[in-house]
Amino acid sequence: MTYIRKNLFVSSCSHLYNVNSFQTCALSNKICNITILLNSYAAYRTCIIENLFTDADYVVFDAVNGLGNRILGLIAVTTYALVTSRVLLINWQPGDNHQASFEDLFLPLSLSDNVPFYYQYSLPRLANLVKNRWMNEIESKTKNSRIPIDWAFYFDREILCNNKTYKQSWFVQFGFYILNFISHHVKWFRTDQYFVPLLKRNEKTRQAFITLFQNGQVFSELATKLLHPVPKVNSIIKDFQTKYTLENKIITIGVHMRSWSANMINHIEPFQKCIEHVIKNVSKSDKDETKIHLYIISNTRQRRQKLENHISNIYKNLKILNSPEAPETANVVEKMQYTLAELLILSKMQHLIITSKSTFGMIAQGLAGKGAWIVRQGASHEIQTIKSDLCEWESTSEPEYQMMGSLQVNHTCSQYATSLPSIGERTII
Structure with missing residues (x-):
């Protein structure tokens, strides 16, 4: 019953x-x-x-x-x-x-x-x-x-x-x-x-x-409808927007620079060249007359600061937008809230430059619902195989999913196949 x-x-x-x-x-x-x-x-x-x-x-x-x-x-x-x-x-x-x-x-x-x-x-x-x-x-x-x-x-x-x-x-x-x-x-x-x-x-x-x-x-539609940040995260974002009044005539470029090892602190050339390439493409006038705001986030502060200083020396009209940082007394939860706010702010920039195979970059692009410039400097093993000046435009905003073998080109599966595409945790990257 x-x-x-x-x-x-x-x-x-x-x-x-x-x-x-x-x-x-x-x-x-x-x-x-x-x-x-x-x-x-x-x-x-x-x-x-x-x-x-x-x-x-x-x-x-x-x-x-x-x-x-x-x-x-x-x-x-x-x-x-x-x-x-x-x-x-x-x-x-x-x-x-x-x-x-x-x-x-x-x-x-x-x-x-x-x-x-x-x-x-x-x-x-x-x-x-x-x-x-x-x-x-x-x-x-x-x-x-x-x-x-x-x-x-x-x-x-x-x-x-x-x-x-x-x-x-x-x-x-x-x-x-x-x-x-x-x-x-x-x-x-x-x-x-x-x-x-x-x-x-x-x-x-x-x-x-x-x-x-x-x-x-799909990602943009569902993420914006499903994920609503807590008030603390929204407050951090609001404080950032109040601090930096972003007008339409100002070019805003958001960069996510993922470091896969401590040895990459001095490895900023790929992002430097990509930023220069993007500025050249989006500027409608001479670089000394166009107002440019640059927002960079990275899991390595020293690497981020090195890139910021280098770009600032090249473009005198460029302004660095400092990402919000949690106070020294912040607990682990508060630090994660600042990290989330940092990511959401990145998605609000007009132009995006992201690291290949980096989830933060994928999410920022997905939330923005627009294309982004991809720096093919992902996992540490790519440094030797990818040209340092490679900066590619990716028009789709959907996060990357890597299929293997013949599944990359076929939309059907062989009836003799013994396995299907992977949906579990990544074993590479």
Whole structure:
């Protein structure tokens, strides 16, 4: 009787949002857009969570290291939740080089301004479905078990591969049947990757994305609607804007310079040349007459200051916008709030120069919803392989996702394939 009552309850929520809602909204002859879709999903999610119903289908985002990685992973998993009509749960706790909780940085997750809902949920309620977090451990065992690295997406291969069927041995198929039976209600993603491009591999789903998201800007649409900074972060941004009155006639250039090792402090040439290139392209008059404001953020203060001083000596009319810095007495949470404010300010600059493969740069560009100049000086091993003067324009604002092998050029998957694109934590970079 309890089981029947629970299923009746799910039915009472499913009219708000279901597995067909994403494509139905995209194909609807009536007015339906991403805002309406998000409102519907918010109502459905609230309906399930407020009644503490654990037999619904969930997807858990398990946050990993670093603020940038967490934001990219959260938006990707949220997109997955919208496509599959799963109820999103967020496990965003301090740790892994990130000493702040979700609520320290953002308001309770809201899919619209008028329909707030609680993102917090008692994860122990799912303990009977997720034993010892075995899903997180499975990737390390793939070599011996023959389980595809991307086991989490295996059960959703119809989304990725146009309903192609994988040819596996009966033993492997039976193993996946057991895993699917155990974990049907819960998908647990521990990821730092923006795997949204994978969700567009299926033709029908891809068309829905094109219809719902103008110019393909999924990240910009969802991040601006989902992530609302806490008042402290907004206050830091407001103080910065008050200090520097930015007029339209002033050229503002934002730079994110990622340092991958302490040995890169003196390695500023790629960014110096890119800044010079951008100023040359955007200035409408002589460089000594054009007002230019330069805003640089970096995880290495000495490197940032070295670049600021060098550029200031070249352009006498250039003004450095000092990024907000947390007071010396600030605790770890306050420092993270300043870091978030620093990132959001970067996204407000007119022109962006970012480091390749850097999540902060990807997020700033994604929030801005516009192209950026990319300095191909990413991971430390690239210093020897990338020309120091390479400064490339990237028109898309979607964060980068690196597919491997033939998957880079094909939108379908071979029926003989044994694995799918990676959505787990990066092992390179």
